[in-house]
Amino acid sequence: MNPTTLPARRHAARNATLATALGWVVAFAVLAGLPLLLTADSHKFYIELLSKVMIMAIFALSLQLLIGYTGLVSLGHAAYFAMAAYATAMLAPQSGPGNGWVLLAGALAASAALALVVGALVLRTRGVYFIMVTLAFAQMVYFVFHDTKVAGGSDGTYIYFRPEFPVPGEHLLTVNDPMHFYWLVWLGLVATVAVLMLVLRSRFGHALVGIRHNEQRMRAAGYATYRYQLGAFVAGGLLAGLAGFLYAIQFGFVNPEIASWHQSGNAMLMVILGGVGSLAGAVLGAFSFVLLAEWFSTLTKHWQLLMGGFIIVAVALLPRGLVSLPSVLRHGRRRRRNGDAGSGTGEAPAEPRSHTEAA
C-alpha cells in the first residue's frame, strides 16, 4: 500500500486496501505467535531482540509520519525519544516499581510538550534548513542531558525497578517477564500502526500529503499549513515518545547518546531504507536495519563493510526502498530506467504510473 498516492481508482483502491490490511494482520499475527516458538531459555534473547526491533519500528513509524507523509525531514527525532526515556527514568520511583501507566502518561506528555515547543520554532524553515535546525535542537537536548547533572550527566541513569502495569483488578502485566514485555511492545506497535493508518486516511492525513507535495497550493486552497504541520510534528514526537518510553523500561538504562544525532540518523536511515511514504516501509526498514546489523556482526568483525554494501546495493536497485522489492521483482527491471524527466524529482510514490501503464 502506499497512501502517498491517494488511491486512484476507487475499485482498485479498495482491493489494495484490503490486501494491505490482510498483510498487516498476517504480519502482526506472526509477530504475536513468534514467542510461542521461541520458548527455550536461550531464546529469551531473541524475544528481547524482537522487542527492541519493534520499539525501533515504532520510532521509525513516528518519523515516517513526518518524512514520508508531511515532508518534514527531521534529523532531530531522537530528542523526543530521549525526552520520553529520560522522563520515564526520572519519574520512576527509586524505591520500588512505579505505575507503568502513570509513567507512560508522563513520558508522552514530556515528549509531546518538547515537540510542540521545538516544532513551533523549526517550522519557520524549510528543506535542508529544516533538517539542520531540527538537528540543532536535538543537539541542545543532547547537551542538556550530557552536560548537566539532571540525570546522571554523561554516565546516564538507571531505572532500578521495572514498572508495573496494573489492569483494573489485577496485575496482568509484569514486564519483568520478557514475554509480557514483548506483548506490551507488540501492542504498542499495533496501536501505532492503527493510529497512523487512521490518521492517514483521514482528511488530516490527506492534507498532510498535499502539504508535502505543494505547500503553496495548499495555502492557496485555504489550509493553514503551519497548524497541520505542527500537529503532525507533535504527533510524531508523541509516538517517538512511546518508543522512548518502551526503550527505557526494556533496558532500564538511559544515556545521553540516545539523544545523539546518530540515533536520529539511524531512524532516518530506517525510514529511507524501508521506503519513504510507506508505513510498511518504516517497519521493514527498522527490522532489516537492526536484524541485518545483528547478523552481519556475527559473521565478521568488519561487518560494517557488509552493512554498507547492502545499503549501497539497496539504493541502487530499489529506488523506492525495501517495500518495493516485491513489485520490482514482479515487473522486472524493465522500467527502472524509464523514469523520464518531467515526471518530477523522483518523489513519486511507490506504485508509479500504474494507471498510465494500464492505459
Added chain:
Amino acid sequence: SASAQTAAPAAGAPAGGKIKVGFMLPYTGTYAALGNAIENGFRMYVQQQGGKLGGREIEYFKVDDESDPAKAPENATKLVKRDQVDVVVGTVHSGVQMGIVKVAKENNTLLIIPNAGVDEATGPLCGPNIFRTSFSNWQPGYAMGQVLGERGLKKVVTLTWKYAAGEQSVKGFKEAFEAKGGKVVKELSLPFPNVEFQALITEVASLKPDAVFVFFAGGGAVKFVKDWAAAGLKDKIPLYGSGFLTDGTLEAQGNAAQGLETTLHYADGLTNARDKNFRLDYAKTYKLQPDVYAVQGYDAAQLLAAGATAVKGDMTRKADLYKAMGGARIDSPRGTFTLSKAHNPVQDFYLRKVDGRENKVSSVAVKALADPARGCRL
C-alpha cells in the same frame, strides 16, 4: 592474529563443557585498536595456559560495542542472554561500561572490566560479580596530584574532555594535589571528542600556571600534545597528564612528546621478569608492541584463571568464584596487584617520562594506590 570466533547457536552448555568468555569491545571506530589489544592480551594468556582455565577449554564470543552507549545494554544482553556466557570481558568506553554493569548486575553475570575507568563501576555500582583489572579514573589523576604536590607546585590548571573519564581523572588529581597544599586555579574542559584546543591552550598560557594537568587519549591526545608544542609552551609551562596522553600515541606525537611526564599503572622499561616475557611473547605472537591495554586484557584472563582454578572450572559456584577472584594476587606485567574490596586493582602507579618511542619508568609515584570506592557497599 586472533581470528573472529563467532557465536555458535546457543544451546545450554553441558556442565564441564567449555567456559564461555564474551568479549564486548570496540572493534570499529576510534577505540578499535584498544579493543583489539585487550583481546590479544586475553587470548595470549589463555594460550599460555594451553587454552584451558580451571581445567576447561575456553570458547569465545564477540560483540562489537562500537563505543556507543546507546547500544550498550542491548549488546551486553546479547552476550548474557543469547550466548549465555560465563563471563563478560569489556569494555573500553566508560559510557558503554555503565550499560554493561547494569546488565551484569541484573543477571548476576561475572564481569571483568579490562579498561574503562568509570569510578561508579567500583563505586556506587560495585557488586560481588564486578571486577576490574585496569584502573579507576580517579587513580592515575590522584597519583599525578601526589607527584606535583610533592614537587611543591602551587598553581595548576587542568584541562580535559568533559565526560566521565576526564572529569573523574581531574577530580582525583585535585584531591591529591590540594591535600598537599597546591591549588587548582582553573578547570578547563571541552566536549568529547572535540579536538580544537587552540583557544584553551591560549587561555592556559594567559593564566601562567606552574603546570597543567590534562586528560586526553587516542587521536585527541596526539593532537593536543602537538598543538601544545606548536604553541611554544612545551618549555615554558610543564605539561603533565594521566598516562593515556602518551600511550599508543608516541609514534604519531613524535618530538612534541619528548620529555613529557605522566602517571599510569604501567610503563616501558619495567624490570620484572614477568613483563619481559610478556613483551617478548606478545611481540612474537602478534608482531606488535604491547601496550597498557594489552596488559589489562592479559590480566583479565589471569583474574579469571584465578577464579576458575579455585572452583575447578565449575563456573556455577558463583560465591566461591567471586571470593577467589576478589582475593587473588595477580602477577601482572605491571607488577603484582591485589583487588580492593570493591574489586578495583590496588596497584603501584608509575611516574613515566617519554624517551623516544617509550614511556620510560622513572619512579613509583604512589605505592599500592587504592581507589577510595566511595559509595560502594560491599
Added chain:
Amino acid sequence: MNAPATTILEAQQLTRRFGGLTAVAGVDLTLALHEIHAVIGTNGAGKSTLINMLSGELPASSGRLRLKGEDVTGWSQPRLARHGVGRSYQRNNIFLPLTVRENCRLAAQSRAQRAWRLWESAQGCRTAATLADEAMERAGLEHLADRRASDLAHGQKRQLEVAMCLATQPVALLLDEPLAGMGAEESARMLALLRGLREGHAILLVEHDMDAVFSVADRITVMVNGAVIATGSPEAIRTNHEVQVAYLGEEEDEAA
C-alpha cells in the same frame, strides 16, 4: 451609488516593492459580484504581484484590502481563501504526483477541513468528492480524472490549474492567465465557463489573449509598470490611445 452592495474585493492603494523595484504602485481596484474584471498590461506590469497581494500570498508594502466590506489587510492566505478568495497560478502549481481527481479533491476538501475528525475517512467526505467532480467536469478533465498530474500535457495542466481553483468554491476568483497554453477548443470552453460563472462570482481575469478578454470582460483595467493607466469598459479601452501604444501595439493584425 449601490456599488458597496455588490463589491466583493476591494483594493485601496495597494503597493508592493521588491527592494528598489516597485512592482505594484498604488493600485485601486474593485471586484464586483456578477462581473468579470480583466486586468491586462505589459509583461512585468505587476498583474501577478497584484493577484498575489489580493489573495494574501504576498503581504502588501502598503495599502488596504477589503473583503465584502471588512478590512482584511494582513490576513493570511489560508484565511482569505476560507473566506472565499480563490486563485489560479500563471505557472502551474499543482500536486504533480497525485491524480487529477486527487488534486481537485484536496482543493475541495478545504471547504470541509475538520482535521480533528481522525476517524473519518477523507475518501468518505461527500462534499469534497462532489465539488471535485464538478470542478473536473467544468474544466473538461473528467476523462483524465485518474491520470497522474505529472503525466499531463501542458495544456491539460493548465486546465487542472483552473479546476483546482474552482474546486475551492471561491466567491472571488483571481485567475492568472487561465487560457495560456490552452488550445483553441479548450480556450473556447474555458471562456464559456467563465461566462457561466459570472453569475454569483466576482472574477478577476489576467490574460494576454485579447480576443478572449474583449469577448468576456465587463470591465478592463490596464497596468503598465506597476500603475493603472486606464480602467473602463472594453470599448473605451480598445480605443484608448495610451493603451494602444503601451500594450496592444499600434495596429492589431489578426484580432477579430
Added chain:
Amino acid sequence: MDIVSFLIQCLNSVQYGLLLFLVASGLTLIFGIMGVINLAHGSFYMLGAYLAFTLAGLTGNLFIAIPLGIVLAVAFGYVLEWAFFSYLYERDHLQQVLMTYGLILVFEELRSILVGDDVHGVQVPALLDGALPIGNDMTYPVYRLFISAVCLVVALAMYYVIRRTRLGMMIRAGATNREMVQSLGINITVLYRFVFALGVALAVLAGMIAAPVSSVYPGMGAQVLIVCFVVVVIGGIGSVKGALVASLLLGFVDTFGKVFWQEAAGVLIYLLMAVILLWKPQGLFKAG
C-alpha cells in the same frame, strides 16, 4: 583577558575558521551547489589525511604528496560519481543520504582493513617547521599560517570560478534543471562528474593539509562532517561567501565560547545555527 591574549584568541578564531572553510569548501561544491547530500564528505577528508600519511611516508615530503594526492582524489571522485551518484540526481534527495551513509561504512572499514586503526602523525614539511613568537611566552607555528593562506586562496578561487565564470554558471544551473542545461549543448553528465571529483579533491586537500596539525585517526571524518554542514547551511546553501563568513563566525564563537562560557561550549554552534536560521530561514547569504 588582557589585550595580547585577546588578539591571540582572535588569531586562533580566524585560523580555525579558515581551516573549517577549507574542509567545508568541497561540501559547498558538492552539497551546496550540485545539490547532492553527501554524508561521505567526512570520509573524503579522512581519506586525505591517510593519503598524506601514506604518501608523505613514501615520498618523504608532504609537498610532493599533496599534488599526488589531489590527482588520485580527482580520479577517485570521478569513478565514485560514475559508480554511485550518477543515477541519483533524478531521485529523491533522501536516497543520497542513504547511499552516502553506506559509503561511509564501507570507507571506514576499508581504512581499518588497509591501514589499521592506529593513530598516526604527519611531519610538518621542514620548510615550514618554524614558529613566530607572539607576546611573551607563546609562538605561532608557520605551518598554520600556511594553512590559512591556502584556505584564502581556495576561497578566492572558488568564489571566482563559481560566481564569475561560465563554468560556474553551468554548474549552478545544472543543480536546478539538468535537462535544460543539456539543451544548451552542455554535457551535464561529464560536467557534474568532474565537479564532483573536484569536490572530493577539495576534501582530500583539506585532509592532507590539515594532517600535520590534526593528526590522523579513525573516525576523524565523522567529527568534522556535521560542523561542515553547519557551516554550509548557516552561510546559505551554495554561497561561497556565506560559507567563508559562517566558518569565521563559527571560529570566533567556538574559540571565545570555550574561554568564556565553557559549560556551553558543545552546544554553542548549534545554538548559533538555530538562532541564525530562525532569524534568517535561508541562511546568511542566500545564493542566487
Added chain:
Amino acid sequence: MNQQNPAAAAAAPMIEATGINAWYGSSHVLRDIDFTVGAGETVGLLGRNGMGKSTLLRTLLGHVRQRQGRIVVAGREVSRAQPFEVARLGVAYVPEGRGIFPSLSVRENLLMAARKGCHGRNDWDEARVLDLFPRLKERLSHGGQQLSGGEQQMLSIGRALMTNPDCLVLDEATEGLAPRIVREIWAVIATVRATGIASVVVDRNFRSVLAHADRAVVLEKGRVVLSGPASDLAGKPEALDRYLGV
C-alpha cells in the same frame, strides 16, 4: 507572404525524422511520425492539447528516452544521441514552461548559453538580445526566479538565440506575452527565417503560425493527420476545425 524561403531549397534538411515512435512508460504517445525541417525552413506544428506536439519536439531533441525511429540532424544521425549532442549540432530549444534557471541572474542565464554557432556564426550576443527585449535590460541582475512570467519567456527565447542556432525550436514561445511582444516575437521569427535559420514553432495561435511558417504539420493522438505548405492549410477551414477545434 508564403513564398518558399530561397535558402530552404538549397541545403540538406536540418532535421529529418522517420518512423518516430515514443512512449511514456507503457503509454504510446507518438506513432510512426515522419517529420522534416529543411535548412532555413520554418515549420509550424499544430494540434490540440495533449496530442503529442511537445513530445515530438522532445523526442527529436533526445529528451524522451523511450523512442524508436531514425533521426538525422544536420546530416548526422542522432537517433540514440544525448540531448547535448543534438544541441551542439545547432538546435536551440525554448521549452514549454520556459526552463529558466532560477538561481542564476538574467545576465547569467544568457551568458552561460553563449556560444558560437556551428558555422562560426556569431550574430546573436548579449547586446542584440537585450535590444530585442529591452525589458530584460532593466532586470539584468535579478534572479531568474524573480521575473514575471512574460519576462521569463523573453529570457528563454533570448537564451536560445545566444547559442547562435541553425534551428530554433519554439514550444509555445508566446505564452504569457503581451500582444505587442508577441508581435515582436513573430517578427523575430521572420528575421530569423530571413537569415536562413530554420525553426519549428508550436503555438496556440494557428493563424499566426500559418502566416509565418513555410509548412505546417498537424498532429492528432500522436499521428500526423495533415501536413503541407502553410498556405494550403490556411485554405482548409473544415480540416482545421476537425483537428484543432476552431
